[in-house]
Each structure stands twice: as C-alpha cells, then as structure tokens.
Amino acid sequence: MAKRAAFEIAGQTIEPGNRATVALDIGRLYTHTHLELVAEVIHGRKDGPVLLVCAAIHGDELNGVEICRQLMKRQALERLRGTLIIVPVVNIFGFLHHSRYMPDRRDLNRCFPGSERGSMGARFANCFVKEVLHKSSHVIDLHTGAVHRSNLPQVRANLDDPVVRQMAESFGAPVMLNAALRDGSLRGCADDAGIPLILYEAGEALRFNDYAIKTGLAGVINVMRDLQMLPPVRRKNKILCEEARTSGWVRAELDGTCRFIAQLGQRVKVGDQLATIASPFSPQEQSVLAPWAGIIIGRNNIPLVNEGDALFHVARFETLGGAERSVEAFRETLGDTEYAFDQTEALPENSG
Secondary structure, eight states: OOOOOOEEETTEEEOTTEEEEEEEEEEEOTTOOEEEEEEEEEEOSEEEEEEEEEEOSSTTOOHHHHHHHHHHTOGGGGGOEEEEEEESOSOHHHHHTTOSSOTTSOOGGGSTTOOTTSOHHHHHHHHHHHHTGGGOSEEEEEEOOOTTEEEEEEEEEOTTSHHHHHHHHHHOOSEEEEOOOOTTOHHHHHHHTTOOEEEEEEEOTTEEOHHHHHHHHHHHHHHHHHTTSSOOOOOSSOOOOEEEEEEEEEEOSSOEEEEEOSOTTOEEOTTOEEEEEEOTTOSOEEEEEOSSOEEEEEEEOOSEEOTTOEEEEEEEESSHHHHHHHHHHHHHHHSOHHHHHHOOEEOOTTOO
C-alpha cells in the first residue's frame, strides 16, 4: 500500500502520523503587535476527510475554545483517519479583549470571503479562507449566544443539503435549526465553495458552561465517527435531533425590568406566560405571552429591557411533541436540568 501524501498548509509540510502547530501572521496593529491565526493539524496515517473545527470567530464566545482544547488531547486521535484541523481561536484580537469584534469593530463573521487589501477583518477572513477553509472537506464552526443571551445546545445548518443534514443529525444536539445563509458569514462562504458546514450554538458569551462544552465535544466526536475518521462505538442512548424549519424572537412591548419565567428548553403554547415586565417606579406589571407554540432555544439574561428588545428565541417544529421528547432525553443524558440550561460559570480572572 502506498504511503499517504503529506499535508501542506501555510507553507508547512506535515507527514502522515504527525501533528504540528501552524501559525499564520495576519498583520500588525498600530502598536506593532502581531496578530496570528494558530491551528493544530493532525495528519492521520490513513486517507479520510479533512475536518476543520474552529471556534471564537466572535472573540468573546468561549465554550468552543474549550471544546477545541479538550479535543486536541483525546487519545483517540492517534487512530485518526484523514486530517483534523483545529483552530481554537479565529478572532485572536477579540479573544484578548473580551470582545466579539475585530479592531475596526467589524464582525468577522460578516467579512468572508474577505480580500487581501481590505480592512483587518477582510484580510483575516481572506487568509482563513485561502489557507484553512479551502484545505478542508467538512467544517464544524463552534459558537455561543451573545453577551447576556444563552442558547440551548443546537445545530444550525442548511438542512436541505444531504451531507450537511447527515453531519447535523450525527452531531447529536437536541435541536437542529434550518437556518438561512447570511452574506459574509463563514457558513455562506463554505456553501459557495461546496464545503459542508454545521454551526453549533450553546451557552452564553464570556462564560464557560460545562454542559455546553460536554455536548459540543461529544458532538464533534460523533461527526468524526460518522465520517469514519475515528473507530465506531455502540451508543447506549442515542439522542434524536428534532428539526425546526422556522424560529423567531419574542420582544418586549414596553420598557422596564423583566422577570423571566420560562426557561431554555421549555415547551410553550400560544398564550403561555414567558415573563413579566414592570416599571421600577410602579406596582403595575405586564405579562409577556407566547405568540406561537414551540421550544425556547434562546433567552435574554439581563432583566433591564427596552421596548423592542429580544427576550425569547422560540423555534417552531412540525411535531412539537417530538421536539419536547428530544429535549427531555437530552436533559436526562446530561443530568441536572436547571444547571445544564440556566446557570453558567464565570471565566476565571487569569484565564486570558
């Protein structure tokens, strides 16, 4: 049998059965500080897919960073088929500054495919696409909710693509959402290049959530097994993913302080009370009611709200009972429901 070819990336050559840390110099700030894109590349001895796992395109989304770190130390990677590219922090500037954005306040996930002569975000995106994305055959992009917003573990993808759907189903999150492609996003860029990509969302920005991390790590490994990059195992409890074709945000109809009642993962019916909003200077309060039936997959966490603020993200399912059973099975697998969905651990002060 012929020896597998070496893997070429960013000017480095990685022989079969080896791994290497690759650093790409993207540019410099006005302080002459270098910004680098760092990837860990594991090149298996046997042929297989080239899977890219990346996190922190938004620099304040940290659960994916920890998922990547834990993935890199898995002993099972010694038996890897194909090639695994892990980029724990795409937006290193935002990561260092606890920020979602690039130095010019651009959202990196609206800069793809980028350009060589554009803004810092455009040049970062251009380098990532040419040197990393186009080397890949499949992609898992790891995200969390925004600041003060928590997401139920979920996969967002173009579920009309059969390869993408298979990846989403094998990941094993309780909910998969058929989400439209957005201009400038990594997902849209990958779709244009014919590279199947799924996006995992769980938890809240600037917070670690053990259950979001545990679910994400298991999901990545599940996809790798489904792609035959790792040896298969028999699952004791397979979580069925329920598909949502549409979703929407329930918004505040007035200003005030909000007392949240409904929780992540909760099934709601039309007219169910989700929260109450009151003026801090009045005993009067107004109920926030569910305008449609569904499962809560995202929730605001800050009780100070203005009229129009998004409060609850509710997904609609063709079979709501099946979605509820999927979420319940997920809860039972993880353990403590309340901790799993509604509480987070603050990032330690010295964790960078």
